[in-house]
Amino acid sequence: MEERVRRTVMKHHMLEHNDHVAVAVSGGKDSLTLLSLLVKLEERFPKSKITAVSVDEGIEGYRDEALELARKACNDLGVEQLVVSYQDLFGITTDEIAQKHLGQTPCAYCGVFRRKAINKAAMMVGATKIATAHNLDDEVQTVLLNMLHGDPLRIVRSGPVLRDPRGRFLPRIKPLCDVSEKEIVLYAYLTGLDFQGATCPHGSEALRNDIRSFLNQMDQKHPGTKFTLQRTAERLRELLFDAAPVSELNECEKCGDPTPHRLCEACLMLEAIAA
Ligand code: SF4
Ligand code: ZN
Numbered sequence: 001m002e003e004r005v006r007r008t009v010m011k012h013h014m015l016e017h018n019d020h021v022a023v024a025v026s027g028g029k030d031s032l033t034l035l036s037l038l039v040k041l042e043e044r045f046p047k048s049k050i051t052a053v054s055v056d057e058g059i060e061g062y063r064d065e066a067l068e069l070a071r072k073a074c075n076d077l078g079v080e081q082l083v084v085s086y087q088d089l090f091g092i093t094t095d096e097i098a099q100k101h102l103g104q105t106p107c108a109y110c111g112v113f114r115r116k117a118i119n120k121a122a123m124m125v126g127a128t129k130i131a132t133a134h135n136l137d138d139e140v141q142t143v144l145l146n147m148l149h150g151d152p153l154r155i156v157r158s159g160p161v162l163r164d165p166r167g168r169f170l171p172r173i174k175p176l177c178d179v180s181e182k183e184i185v186l187y188a189y190l191t192g193l194d195f196q197g198a199t200c201p202h203g204s205e206a207l208r209n210d211i212r213s214f215l216n217q218m219d220q221k222h223p224g225t226k227f228t229l230q231r232t233a234e235r236l237r238e239l240l241f242d243a244a245p246v247s248e249l250n251e252c253e254k255c256g257d258p259t260p261h262r263l264c265e266a267c268l269m270l271e272a273i274a275a
Contacts, residue, residue: 002041022170053083
């Protein structure tokens with residue numbers, strides 16, 4: 001698996017020799033596997049640096065345990081870690097959002113806030129890139145989700161490497177995008193990684209769960225389905241790259257972050273929560 005991840009990194013030109021990579025580490029199997037593999041890979045690039053960035057969403061009895069495991073892994077691997085919290089950044093926790101019974105699921109808010117929190121943490125440590133632990137299963141589920149949401153251009157704008165042509169957002173890389181969830185579980189057990197097994201009490205992405213079951217069934221009956229879908233998405237990105245317009249960016253009126261609108265998505269959500 002190490003060799004496959006190395007090949008993925010090379011194929012998509014994910015890393016420069018002097019990159020400072022902020023690795024998003026939650027304490028789950030995927031992110032701890034990513035961190036341990038990138039630490040090994042980094043040994044070949046003496047001028048590069050890795051810092052773990054972790055987000056405390058404020059989910060009692062769940063995230064506390066994961067953050068402790070992430071802290072321990074960083075200690076063992078000799079990696080510096082920065083933890084940022086929703087409470088400090090946004091003044092609200094995911095538990096509090098869940099209690100409000102807003103129109104959307106807690107995940108809808110939590111996902112947007114996490115993206116922003118990781119960005120902020122990466123900027124705070126002076127990173128040049130962000131690495132996230134999305135695996136093959138996550139990637140192909142998202143491709144199908146975007147199709148079912150009628151948003152093909154979102155498929156074009158996503159992928160193993162996200163580079164902002166305007167240079168306003170840090171590049172994001174997904175070195176595990178060719179590795180299946182099953183392989184990661186196996187790797188984590190075989191290498192003795194101490195990861196969090198519990199699932200989030202607010203997890204409620206019903207459509208993604210249905211897609212996960214469907215893809216697992218298909219892949220069992222027709223081995224290679226997930227890889228084929230991944231390759232199809234890659235091909236679509238090549239063919240439709242010029243069809244995905246790049247919008248102009250303003251500064252969010254509240255937080256100053258780049259956004260195509262008056263307010264960034266997170267500030268818009270915070271306004272809706274406060275209303
Ligand atoms: Fe946040 Fe939803 Fe993930 Fe829980 S499952 S951490 S609420 S995005
Ligand atoms: Zn904002």
